[in-house]
Amino acid sequence: MKQTVNVVTKFVFTILLFVILYAYAMFQGGFVSWFLFYGMLPFLLYMLGVLLYPISNWNIDRTLSKYMFQSGDTLAVDVHIERKFPFPLYYCVIEEYVPETLNRVGTKSEGYQYMGNPDELRKAKRIKRVAFPWFKRSIHFHYEFPYLPRGEHHFHSIRVKTGDFFGFVSKQAYYTVPGRVLVYPHRRGVSMTKRVNSFDEGAAPSYSQTKRDTTVVTGVREYAPGDRFSWIDWKTSAKKNAMMTKEFEQQKSSDVLLVLDATEGVGEKRLAFEGSVELTASIIESYKRRESQLAFLVLGSEHKFFPFTKDRTQYDGMNQYLSKIEPVGKTTFAESLLKQQQGLPNHLIVMVVSRSLTPSLKTSLVRLKEKHARVVFFYIEAKEHITSEQRQLLRELGVSGVVVNVLSESEMTQAKFEVST
Numbered sequence: 001m002k003q004t005v006n007v008v009t010k011f012v013f014t015i016l017l018f019v020i021l022y023a024y025a026m027f028q029g030g031f032v033s034w035f036l037f038y039g040m041l042p043f044l045l046y047m048l049g050v051l052l053y054p055i056s057n058w059n060i061d062r063t064l065s066k067y068m069f070q071s072g073d074t075l076a077v078d079v080h081i082e083r084k085f086p087f088p089l090y091y092c093v094i095e096e097y098v099p100e101t102l103n104r105v106g107t108k109s110e111g112y113q114y115m116g117n118p119d120e121l122r123k124a125k126r127i128k129r130v131a132f133p134w135f136k137r138s139i140h141f142h143y144e145f146p147y148l149p150r151g152e153h154h155f156h157s158i159r160v161k162t163g164d165f166f167g168f169v170s171k172q173a174y175y176t177v178p179g180r181v182l183v184y185p186h187r188r189g190v191s192m193t194k195r196v197n198s199f200d201e202g203a204a205p206s207y208s209q210t211k212r213d214t215t216v217v218t219g220v221r222e223y224a225p226g227d228r229f230s231w232i233d234w235k236t237s238a239k240k241n242a243m244m245t246k247e248f249e250q251q252k253s254s255d256v257l258l259v260l261d262a263t264e265g266v267g268e269k270r271l272a273f274e275g276s277v278e279l280t281a282s283i284i285e286s287y288k289r290r291e292s293q294l295a296f297l298v299l300g301s302e303h304k305f306f307p308f309t310k311d312r313t314q315y316d317g318m319n320q321y322l323s324k325i326e327p328v329g330k331t332t333f334a335e336s337l338l339k340q341q342q343g344l345p346n347h348l349i350v351m352v353v354s355r356s357l358t359p360s361l362k363t364s365l366v367r368l369k370e371k372h373a374r375v376v377f378f379y380i381e382a383k384e385h386i387t388s389e390q391r392q393l394l395r396e397l398g399v400s401g402v403v404v405n406v407l408s409e410s411e412m413t414q415a416k417f418e419v420s421t
Contacts, residue, residue: 010169014047047169050162053087056173060158064179071150071186071278072108079158079177081139088134093161094141096127099153106149107274108186112412116382118271148183150274152324155179184323185274185281189416192286220244254292255308257344258283261333261354262300262325272355273327275380275412280353281322282417288315292349299336301329334360341368351421353378362393366400376403376421383408 021044025037058081065076079094105111105121114120129141158177163170220233223243236244260280280296287294296306296318306318329336333354341364344350350372352365357379369375377397381390386408397404405419 010047010051014044014051014169018044043165047164049087050089050164050169050171053085053171055083055160055162055171058083058160058173058175060160060175060177062155062158062177062179064181067181069148069181069183071106071148071183071274072111073106073148073183075145075148075181077143077145079141081141081160083137083139086135086137089162090132090134090165091162092131092133092139094129094131095159095161096143096155097157097159098125098127098145099155101151101153102145102149104149104270106147106183106186107271109188109413109415112271112275113409115269115271115275115409115412116384118269121271148181150183150185150277150323151326153181153183155181182320182323184319185278187278187282187285187319190279190282190286191416191418192421193419194421220246254349255295255345256287256292256349256351257295257297259297259299259337259340259350259352260325261352261356262298262327263329263331263333263336264300264327269355269382269385272380272382275407276353276355276378277322277325279378279380279407279417281319283351283353284315284318284322288312297340298325299329299333299340300325300327303336303340332358332360334358334364337361337364338367341371344371346371347373349374349376349421351376351378353380355380357381357390357393359393362397365397365402369401374403374421375401376405376419378405378407378419380407380412383410 018041021037021040025033060082061080063078063080069075077096079096081092081094103122103124105123107121111121125145127143129143131139131141133139156176156178158175159172160175161170161172220236221244223232223245231245233244233246258280260276284294284296293308293310294315295308298304298321304321306314306321309315333356337352350368352368352375354361354377365375365377379394386406394404394406403420407417407419411418
């Protein structure tokens, strides 16, 4: 409605200008007045032509270079316009309405240097291109979106604008041209070192005893400090006249449960969340080539569970889910983790990826360690944001037998993840 009123107003203005010039030439007479009238006449007719020429019935297509990317890649876009009548247009402006989700800068490893200030990677994108088609029926525009951020991005509208030479008359039309791209998290290699603990700079690793299956006896050995009283083999001790202890088969569980914290934190740090998603996707990718079975659990506004599998199709489903995940959910991660561990089988290798650390989460991880063979905690946070209280919690987790990995800017900007498991 507003656009129609605008066109009618400009049409009336053009006609009124034509009448004024004609009346001036008629009543004034002379060469100058008629020269002014005839000199302005082509421009007035062109203005009327632009006003009457329809631009809302053009055919517009948007072609995307491809539909699936990894974070940090570049999307190339081609917009092709076809019009039926070749009316001479002096200029044509096309404007792409960029989705809000593309106003973040997608990162690869080098982008995590801004973990302490993620707003540095938030930039509003505006795509506007100009062409001078004149009589051409086909108009082509090309532009690119570099550094795509992770997520699902939907394109909707394109605005086309044209006008006369002097800008007195302008017209615009909006076209709905749907498009969709899916950007997966960037995946890197993961180097896993078998080590019980690695939690703070300069801190020594601490080791915990491996859980044993006390139902399967594999032999006897001499008593050593730390052995339980119930493990003593009294018959053998009496025969050898020395304290002998039963040797049990150690439990060897290779099934891995990967848990991602997708809850909404206070003062959400966007880049730390992207890092946790990238690490999770990289671990999932590394387990495609291993014999161990991997299960994946996401704790956020909804609890999403992918069961233990070696099926590559399910691994692809995990990555597709990670491409769209956002940090939402009011329940704390510590509460969600505590509730979920009750239904899990015993003696798993549990890997927990989070960008927060609280006393309640530390308690949940320690309880998790009491039930499972190994618990590995990945804590992703900017170095300057790690408080002395959190460093103390990390040390306490290490003493409790939880394997701790702190990934700040220096670790996240490496070509591959180097972690302890």
